[in-house]
Amino acid sequence: MTKAAVLSGGCQCGAVRYRVVGELGYPHLCHCRMCQKAAGNYFMPLASAQRRDFAVTRGEPKWFHSSDIVRRGFCADCGTPLFFDTPDADGINIVLGSLDNPDTVKPVMQSNTGRRMSWFHELAALPIEPEPETPDRENAIAASNHQHPDHDTAHWPTGASA
Structure with missing residues (x-):
């Protein structure tokens, strides 16, 4: 039996941290206008984690309901986008740029390409x-x-008590 991958990540300031045990599913770039606005960027890279394999390990994200179906989690202190969540689904989507090592998760698909920037090519x-x-x-x-380092820390900022 192989050991499951453990992925960690969090926001820029370190107030919110999370961990996923296992692989992320359907890593993709979403070009929809809602993701563009939520990311403050031209697209949002996302991948799904099973809810049972996901845990917030520090702090609590703030949530914005971007529609009646979806909410988006972010750090209330620094504003980093972290999650795309359909609360009654089995999984939660992680914003890939918030991973400690985002290079380990390569997108396999693009979605909502009708809103992709016409000049990307x-x-x-x-x-x-x-x-x-x-x-x-x-x-x-x-x-x-x-900025919080790209790994879990016992305390943040350095020297602060838990």
């Missing part, structure tokens, strides 16, 4: 911004970073 041809001549700005950002 041109992205690979865009010029790449050159690396800065001095890393001063990046070093300053790294030295003052308040």
Whole structure:
């Protein structure tokens, strides 16, 4: 018997963390207008976790009912989108960018492509911004970073009590 995968993730500030035991199903990019607005982006990457395999491990998400059927979970402190949930379904959808290691879950499908940006096919041809001549700005950002690290922590922010 193989050991089940354990995936963890959370919001940018670390107030809300979650864990999924097992594989995520149907990883996809949703281009619908509702997902665009919820993500503040051109699409939202989602995948399903069985509710029995999912747990919030720190804090509580805030929920917005984007329709009568669906609610969207996010961090009330930093605003990070985390979940797309149909409450009476067996699963909950995780926003893939909130995973600690999002590169491990590759989308296999796209949905609602009628709202996909008409120019997406041109992205690979865009010029790449050159690396800065001095890393001063990046070093300053790294030295003052308040973002939660991409792994579970016993306390956050560092030194805070649970």
